[in-house]
Every structure is written in C-alpha cells, then in structure tokens.
Amino acid sequence: MLPFSTLIQIDRDSGMPVYQQVANRLIQLIQEGRIQPGAFLPGTRDLAATLQLHRKTVVAAYTELERQDWIRSLPRKGVQVSPELPEIKPRSFRPGGGAAAYKGTTGFVFTRQAQQPTQLQAKGFRLVINDGFPDVRESPLPLLIRECRRLSQTRVYAPRLMYGLASGTEELRRALARHLAASRGLSIESENLMITRGAQMSIYLAAALLIKPGDKVIVGASNYRYADLCFQQLGATLIRVPVDDQGMDVNAVAAVCRRSKVRMLYVVPHHHHPTTVTLSAERRMQLLELIRERNLAVIEDDYDYDFHYASGPILPLASGDHGGNVLYIGSMTKSLALSIRVGFLVAPADFIEEAARLRRLMDLRGDNLIEEALAALIDSGDIDRHLKKSNKLFRERRDVFCDLLEEALGGLITFKKPDGGMAVWARFPKRYSLPKLSARAADLGLLISDGSSYRSPESTENGMRLGFASLTPAEIKEAIGLLQKAASV
Ligand SMILES: Cc1ncc(COP(=O)(O)O)c(C=O)c1O
Structure with a gap:
C-alpha cells in the first residue's frame, strides 16, 4: 500500500473543505501515474484511520471522485481507480499532430480605439x-460575502442563479429606489432604475442611446477622460466649457447652446474629475433653468456623491424639475470595492427599457447574487x-x-x-x-x-x-x- 499518510497532507488553514483536498490530491496522484488505472484504493475506514480523519470525510472524497469518473465502486471488491481515466485528450487535425502557436497580431484589419490613459500597475511598488x-482594507466585502452565503443557502435561491433581468434584480432596484429617495431626494420607482456594471457602463449606455456621429456634446474643459473617449468613440464632437471653483460655467454652456445645436451635456456635479470641484447650488439652479428652456439632454455623473466631508452634499439636478431631461448616474464601486461592479442609471422608464435592450447585446444580465446581497445590506442599514x-x-x-x-x-x-x-x-x-x-x-x-x-x-x-x-x-x-x-x- 502507498504511504498515504505522507502523500496526502491536509492544510487546515487553506479554507478548502478537507474532503475536497483529499479528492484533489488523489486525482493528482492518479494523473502523475503514482496510482495506476485499475488499482484499488484503501477502503474508507482504512484511509480515514491512516489520515486521522472522520470516515464521512473520506466517503465524501470518494463520492466526489466517483462523480467525476476517477474511481468506481465494485461490489464486494472495493474501490477501483477507473481503468479508463476520465481525461479527454483532444485529437489533433494537423498532419504533423499538435497545435500551432497562437499569433500575437491579427491577420486582418480591425478598428482601433483612440489612445487611452496608461493603466497604473501597482505591482512591485512600495x-x-x-x-x-477607496482603501480595499476597509471594504465591507465580508458583509457582502456573508449575505451571499446566506442567500445561496436558501432553497428558493437556485432558480435565481439562472435567470435575471438586464435592468437588474427587482430587489436591488427597489432597495436602491428607497435609498436614493431618502439620501438624494430622487422620487423614483424601480422602473426608473437600471443596475449596470459600475457607473462606466451607465455612461456608455446612456450616451449610445443619445449620440449619433457628428452630434455636439458639451463637457468640461478638463473632464473625466473615459467619458470624453466614450462620447468620441460614438462619433460626438466635444465642445469644452470652463470649469472654475463653482463647477462648470453655466453661462458658457448657455452661450454654446445659443450658437450651436447641442445634443447633450455631461456634468460631474460632485468632486468633478479631475479637478474635484463641486457644482454650486446657484449654478445647479441656473443649469436646471437652461435644461428646461432648451430641452437639453444631460448626463449627470454623480459617481462620488457618498463621499462628502464639508457640509452635506447638494441634491442632484435629477431631483429638480427637469422635464425628463436629466439622466442620473451613480456608483457603488467606491463604497464596496472597485472590482465589485455595481453602478446605476436613473432615467424615465422608456429610456431604461431601451438601455436594458442595448445592454443585452453586450451583457445579458448582472450578478443576481451580488445584487440581492447588496439589496439586503442597503435595507439593513449596513451600507449606510x-x-x-x-x-x-x-x-x-x-x-x-x-x-x-x-x-x-x-x-x-x-x-x-x-x-x-x-x-x-x-x-x-x-x-x-x-x-x-x-x-x-x-x-x-x-x-x-x-x-x-x-x-x-x-x-x-x-x-x-x-x-x-x-x-x-x-x-x-x-x-x-x-x-x-x-x-x-
Ligand atoms: C467621473 C467618473 N465617472 C465614472 C467613473 C466610473 O466608476 P465605476 O467604477 O463606477 O465604473 C469614474 C471612475 O473613477 C469617474 O471618475
């Protein structure tokens, strides 16, 4: 018999269930040829004694191996390693066999995106x-994981893992609608909300439904680069207006609207990117008047609303009387963790429906589990x-x-x-x-x-x-x- 007590080492700190560790190690030993196809494994009682484990753990490991066809139970004979291992080796179609090295460049011509900012790679830096x-060390991820675990253990959950709406789960949209009403004065229903992968996806979807090649779009003289690039990619011509310590210069916006046919305005009302200035209450009122007067479509990107330290934040343009012209975008990525991609778009219901249709072309639905877990955290007050x-x-x-x-x-x-x-x-x-x-x-x-x-x-x-x-x-x-x-x- 093989020295299983040294061949199979259990790591109690790995976080992986012990039966899974035993199963994985046995698969590895079979793949390495140290346990041959057709050989017999020790009985569950013997292996459990050798490894000092509960017998049920070894039974679970063997059940896992049997499900994967690595072993089979033969009545009165014992547990045998399958004579035909379940490893499928694909057949080559090349005359000489094997596979060709994959090329680093295409053989065809394709559309290249405009130059984008270099992504900083933190690896190797002190x-x-x-x-x-935000500081990942402060992320409320443990709370989110706790909720995910709780949800996934309920019997009714399984079907929810299969289906989902492109506009996001009803639970999260309802919870968020209540939350945004209480914290941002937005009097909306869940039909006015779409959950997206971060604010960035909302920017893209909203812009794609608005912009046609050649359209004029007003943005700040300095602006969030990925919004600029997104509008340009859709064919927009950007018209820049100054941003001073009160935020975007609304007189300049009005002047542009007087001399040109403008399709849309993009504004970051809190902590503008990159300059960090906040659009003042006076400018907001002035801008709302202009929006009504001109029927001007606006993307209000309030990605950073939750982090305000001076007095309170100022209510969004979307909470004012804008005649259905303000599309409001927010994000949870900075409250949770940058890679938990949850953002939202607030818009009239007809626009949300269309945005969901467009989203389906690149992403059929979001992550139900994360969305429902987040809804629970919003409702319980944990997020606040x-x-x-x-x-x-x-x-x-x-x-x-x-x-x-x-x-x-x-x-x-x-x-x-x-x-x-x-x-x-x-x-x-x-x-x-x-x-x-x-x-x-x-x-x-x-x-x-x-x-x-x-x-x-x-x-x-x-x-x-x-x-x-x-x-x-x-x-x-x-x-x-x-x-x-x-x-x-
Ligand atoms: C102004 C602005 N809008 C949108 C985003 C995108 O955020 P998210 O991570 O939610 O996609 C960022 C990201 O930093 C941003 O600075």
Missing part, C-alpha cells in the same frame, strides 16, 4: 498614490453605517494628507483641500515635467501618475490627482516624503 480610490465610517476615516486622511502636502510641496504646487471625494487636484507649473517626476518617484518605489490621463488634447492644465483615501496616516507621511524627494531632484 507605495501608490492613486487616482482617488459603512459609509458613515468611511467618510470619517477619509476626512481624517484628507486632512493629514493636505497638511503634509502643503508642508512638503506648497512651494511647487497649488491645490485646494477638496470638500469630498478621495483625491487632491495638484496643479504644477506650466512647464514642469510630470512624466519625469513620475519616473523619479518610481525609482524611489512610489507609483504616481505621469499626468497624461488628466490632460485632454485641448487642455492647458498641468496637474495630477493625488489620491489620499487608500493610505493610512503613516503611509501618507512616507508617500509624501518620497514625493518631496522625487520633486527636489
């Missing part, structure tokens, strides 16, 4: 000052409690960050303490080279942007977002120390 992301905690934590981090930044780089950069969001917008002198700064910081083990993702081709800004929310005060101190060193060369 510290990262990012675009303004988490947001309160995060706001307190991020406000403290913002204060530490801004104080240290002023001390270290106040002579070089100009910035205003943001009233919300997760980043500071730092302006550098016109000719200061951000790519060189970024390269010097990288040499010191600090990853920062090279500024390119914040600069549209028409922009005269030379700035970069410095995210503070994902760093502890000690990390902030170290990161700013490194940034100062990189800037002082």
